Amino acid sequence: MFNYRLEPPTLIEASVYGRLPDALRLPRPSAWAEANKPGHVIDCFLEGPVFDAQGRLYVTDIPHGRIFRVDAGGDWTQVAETGGWPNGLAVHADGSLWVADYRHGILRCDPATGAVETVLGHRNSESFRGVNDLVFDRDGNLYFTDQGQTGMHDPTGRVYRLRTDGRLDLLLANAPSPNGVAISADGKVLFVAVTRGNQVWRAPLQRDGSITKMGAFQTFYGASGPDGLAATDAGGVLVAHASLGAVFVLDAHGSITHVVKCPDGCGPTLTNLTFQPGMRRVVITDSSTGTLLQAELPCGPAPAYHLGGA
Numbered sequence: 001m002f003n004y005r006l007e008p009p010t011l012i013e014a015s016v017y018g019r020l021p022d023a024l025r026l027p028r029p030s031a032w033a034e035a036n037k038p039g040h041v042i043d044c045f046l047e048g049p050v051f052d053a054q055g056r057l058y059v060t061d062i063p064h065g066r067i068f069r070v071d072a073g074g075d076w077t078q079v080a081e082t083g084g085w086p087n088g089l090a091v092h093a094d095g096s097l098w099v100a101d102y103r104h105g106i107l108r109c110d111p112a113t114g115a116v117e118t119v120l121g122h123r124n125s126e127s128f129r130g131v132n133d134l135v136f137d138r139d140g141n142l143y144f145t146d147q148g149q150t151g152m153h154d155p156t157g158r159v160y161r162l163r164t165d166g167r168l169d170l171l172l173a174n175a176p177s178p179n180g181v182a183i184s185a186d187g188k189v190l191f192v193a194v195t196r197g198n199q200v201w202r203a204p205l206q207r208d209g210s211i212t213k214m215g216a217f218q219t220f221y222g223a224s225g226p227d228g229l230a231a232t233d234a235g236g237v238l239v240a241h242a243s244l245g246a247v248f249v250l251d252a253h254g255s256i257t258h259v260v261k262c263p264d265g266c267g268p269t270l271t272n273l274t275f276q277p278g279m280r281r282v283v284i285t286d287s288s289t290g291t292l293l294q295a296e297l298p299c300g301p302a303p304a305y306h307l308g309g310a
Contacts, residue, residue, distance in 0.1 A: 067082070197225065271285050
């Protein structure tokens, strides 16, 4: 695997950041596991990592409907239950957690009380197929993916934008499993992880808010595909791959410059990732083992809406 300069990417070894304690694991059947991991009893499936302005880390546990907070000392606290299957998280400028919940749509959670309310549960009275991930742009508009069970057999996954005034725009309706979503550091490009197509798609964002000339930014391989994304300050994007046990660092040209490899005993299902605020350290969810990984990168995060990146 070479970049456009015909050089191999630099390998970076990840280390363990933390692990969901045994006392919080729930080894029991769930409807989510029956559909997505048939034949397995899943005690947790971590996703959606995000840091708030105080540097506290939040993650979701999809099959059991939970949101956890991990403090600086490594202690885990259950913050909320959504009653659904929470996946992606994003922090609003007001400090609330916005949640992409597969069953219930876009939710808002007060991390201080655990109270959960619905922001957007349907579009024109039609339920979403199963929302997956979300990100705020620098103006506070929310981009989110509606993945459901789409794939190459049914390339009808969608990407929406919920504007700050409440308007809902359908930006994309033909993606085979849209998953992670990110906005470039300059706010001019939309990236979408298309899991079953095993690609990251890229589209310029026009002044009127529309997208144009969407294309394949990078193509991968494997039993699954790209999952979570995180934009970098260099104009590229980080890609957590859900079956290769690696995070790929893409530059602004789409070349793979670095590969983060999970340590022995972890992986291969690396589902999502987030930068620690103001640092070049990335934290990664290893859903296959209920572990959080970390790695130091040569690039930092794109400006974050909730950290004053507008």
